[in-house]
Amino acid sequence: MKDCPEVSWATGTRVDSVARKLLASPQTSSWNYARTGARMADLPAQMQSAIAHKPQLVTVLLGANDACRTDVADMTPAASFRADFEAAVKNLRTSLPKSQLYVASVPDLQRLWSQGRTNGWAKTVWKLGICPSMLKDSESADPATEQRRAQVVKRVAEYNAILKDVCGRDALCRYDGTVHGYDFTGEALSQWDWFHPSKKGQGELAALAYRTITAEKPPA
Template sequence: MLDSVRSTRLRRSTTAAALLTCAALLAGCTSDSGDTSAKSSTAGAKRPAPKPTPTWDPRPDSIASVGDSITRGFDACSVLSDCPEVSWSTGTDMASLAQRLLPDPTRRSWNYAKTGAVVADLPAQLRSATAQRPELVTVMIGANDACQDTVAQMTPAADFRTQFASSLSDLRRALPKTQVYVASVPDLKRLWSEGRKDPVRRQVWKLGICPSMLRDAQSTHERANDRREQVNHRVQEYNAALRDVCAKDVLCRYDGAVHAYRFTGDELSQWDWFHPSKEGQQKLASLAYTEITRRDDA
């Protein structure tokens, strides 16, 4: 009887030990198997290759221009008329940007700027430009947003920023690889400061040219000075918006040199002493060419 009990206990003990051993082995196998699978999965997975950063091409083969009367060559050839032939961007009768950069500027450049245009007109102009699929788009806008009858009518700085950012985003969605050159708004206050000394210019400005800045050109009254300073500040805000928005796009270059440039009398139209003459258009072309052909590491 005692031998039978001992035999039963021994069998139970042996069975329990076997079960514990098996459980341990199974747990070990499961753990090792999981690690191996994870390692195998990690080793086999490949990270997607990073997209190459687009690089600026200093020699685009096509150009479309958008903007206002400056890019249309207004008052550069005859009074109260556009003269796109001498436009700094796409002109055919001068050493324009297109003439300097393109092998065939007549067929590979388009001017969609409009005299009197403000930033709100950019979307329509850019849609026209997009249809040509240019490799470079030039933008010069903002002077008319500031040149209103009164300071209250100037485009608010926040609206200008929003509208320009939206326009650039629309262009980028349509043409992801197109480069953009953005010229700064010229210094309207400096234009007044230099021209107010000339009686001929003062008389011409009375016809209603950029009244927010140039009206009562000789007046040094506090209200006149305050008005001019408000216009000057708004232009600075416009340029800050152009610079900031452009800086977020790797294929966009903003050129503050236009605002910094001091136009001489010969570089201004003798019909309105406001718009660039042929010489002034030539200077704008030179400034643009310098910026567009600049190396990224310069």
């Protein structure tokens, strides 16, 4: 899997990204440290790299890979998720007390499954090992499989509750629950892996983020 920062919802120059909406020169005044497969444990180091540029706004979208593991037993524990997120936010606030922070909720992985489970190509590519905790045996409806999916849904809810809680205790942080609640369709998903956002999906994420970042008041 190759990273494509040029089509990133946050800093991309080939989509109407947050950086393009907010900056006159996004190519020279925005930086992207997102990496394919990154989990919350990677955020403290990513945040440290971002801090070096003294940004006025930092955007974070992490958590799907913490839930998308080989087995539900391998999902990042909620306590570890919280500790790493708190450490990253604390570092940002200590280093840059006036910088804003935008935190997107973890997308709805169950909706991802529901959008692709009847698509022949999606089912084929998912068998290569994409998010097996949710997408393995995508056509199965036996109790064990449904219980496995339910565990992923529960863990994602726990992650989002943590993001909202930690962000809510920082005056310059805005948590965006609309990302999880967004009713995306297959057109918003990459036709290569039916997991990452397509160019259209990146644009939709950017629109959601921009709306939250520029709103007069933080979301309730």
